[in-house]
Amino acid sequence: MPTTTVSALLRAEQAYVAQLADAESLDHGIAFVARRFKSLDDANQFREVVIATSDEIRAVFMAVEDHFSKQGACCRVWAPAADAPIDAIDSCLRQNGFTPRHFHALRVGDWLDLPTPDGLRVLPARAMRKAFDAVLLRRFNDPANPANPERIAAAIERLNDPRTDAWVAVRDGHAAGYCTLFQVGDVARLSDVYVVDESRRTGIATAMIGHALRLARRLMFRVVATRAPIDDAAAAALLARCGFTADGAVTEFVRTRE
Numbered sequence: 525m526p527t528t529t530v531s532a533l534l535r536a537e538q539a540y541v542a543q544l545a546d547a548e549s550l551d552h553g554i555a556f557v558a559r560r561f562k563s564l565d566d567a568n569q570f571r572e573v574v575i576a577t578s579d580e581i582r583a584v585f586m587a588v589e590d591h592f593s594k595q596g597a598c599c600r601v602w603a604p605a606a607d608a609p610i611d612a613i614d615s616c617l618r619q620n621g622f623t624p625r626h627f628h629a630l631r632v633g634d635w636l637d638l639p640t641p642d643g644l645r646v647l648p649a650r651a652m653r654k655a656f657d658a659v660l661l662r663r664f665n666d667p668a669n670p671a672n673p674e675r676i677a678a679a680i681e682r683l684n685d686p687r688t689d690a691w692v693a694v695r696d697g698h699a700a701g702y703c704t705l706f707q708v709g710d711v712a713r714l715s716d717v718y719v720v721d722e723s724r725r726t727g728i729a730t731a732m733i734g735h736a737l738r739l740a741r742r743l744m745f746r747v748v749a750t751r752a753p754i755d756d757a758a759a760a761a762l763l764a765r766c767g768f769t770a771d772g773a774v775t776e777f778v779r780t781r782e
Contacts, residue, residue, distance in 0.1 A: 527711070529631040529771035531606045532747040534572075536713035540706055541569050543682055550591060552584050553605075557597045561678050563671035565778060568592065569601040574608045581616040602777040610775055621781035626773060627751040628760060633769040635741050638734030641727040644700075646735045649683055649690035655699040656683070656692050662699070662720050679716070682706075691735050693719070693728045703732040705739060710746035717762075733766045 538554075544567040545556035552575050558567035570588050575581050592599045602617060604610050614624065640646060649656040660679050664672035682688050687708065693701040701719035705712050714736055719728045740748045751774060752759040760770070 527747050528606070529629045529747065529749055530774055532631070532711045533629045533713065533749040533751060533774065534603070534606050536706060536708045536711045536749060537603070537751075538571055539687075539708040540713060540715070541567060541571065543685055543688075544678055545569075548591070550587065552580070553588075553602075555588065555591050555599070557592060557595050559595065559597065561674045562597050563674045564678055565600040567678065568597055568599055569603055570599050571601075571603040572605045573602055573613065574605050575612045576609065578612045578615070581613050585616055585620065598779070598782075600779045604775060606774075613777070617777045621779055622777040623780045625776050625778050626754045627775070628754055628770040629772040629774050630750050630752060630763055630768040630770050632737065632740070632748040632767050634767040635737065636734075636765075636767040638730050638737070638766060639727065640731040640734065643695055644728060644731055645694045646691050646731050647694060649692045649702060649704075652692045652694070652699075655694055656690070656702060659692060659699040659702050659718070659720065663718050689736070689739060690716075691732050693723075693732055695723065695728070701728050701732060703729075703736055705736040707743075707745070712740045712743070712745040712748045714748065714750040729762055730766060733762075737766065 541556045544561050545558040548555050553570050553573040556569045556571060558564060561567040575584060588599055602622065660676045664675045666672060683690055688704055688706050690702060690704040692699055700723040703717040704715050706715060717729055717733060750768065752763055
């Protein structure tokens with residue numbers, strides 16, 4: 525049976541969360557708790573959620589909250605399983621401080637020859653740790669955000685995972701962006717495409733994605749997937765220019781109120 529884009533993306537995203545978190549099966553889903561990264565949405569999640577009726581959700585919600593609380597953590601995202609109904613959980617989660625976020629699931633449909641602008645170098649992040657660290661500091665530089673030190677530490681930990689390939693864009697001796705490709709079996713997930721503010725709309729994101737996709741093509745992954753917020757037209761346009769096509773959608777519920 526062909527692998528659907530949504531199922532491949534969710535499989536990769538679950539492994540991405542598990543890079544930083546410990547997993548434990550609960551009734552109706554899998555809890556991922558990251559004791560070292562308690563502030564991060566992408567490390568403290570209840571995933572593969574399948575709840576058929578609204579009668580079940582309140583008891584399940586309380587059990588999940590209790591599970592995380594006992595470990596000094598907080599569940600920050602609920603992620604339904606592929607094709608699982610969300611109507612049964614939507615109202616309860618909204619009432620308890622969660623907001624639904626909707627994403628296009630995208631996969632590479634065409635392998636395009638993406639250009640690298642003159643004067644730009646796109647280099648492996650492991651060989652350019654100083655540049656990688658510098659661009660992380662640019663991205664997560666708000667001292668008022670207490671999660672930023674954890675975000676930097678988490679990005680470095682992900683880089684140390686051999687399933688992760690990452691690239692840093694360098695222009696005029698300065699780090700201008702980075703992106704990663706995370707490998708899960710025969711699936712690869714493009715993620716963390718970031719360009720510093722003053723270098724956006726100059727072809728850097730396209731060049732970095734091009735490097736990631738050239739590796740993915742050589743390694744012959746069955747699916748190369750990513751996601752983009754449904755309301756982010758700029759991200760959708762960038763990915764379309766890089767050969768991605770939308771093929772389904774995923775929804776997560778993100779805690780936006782404590």
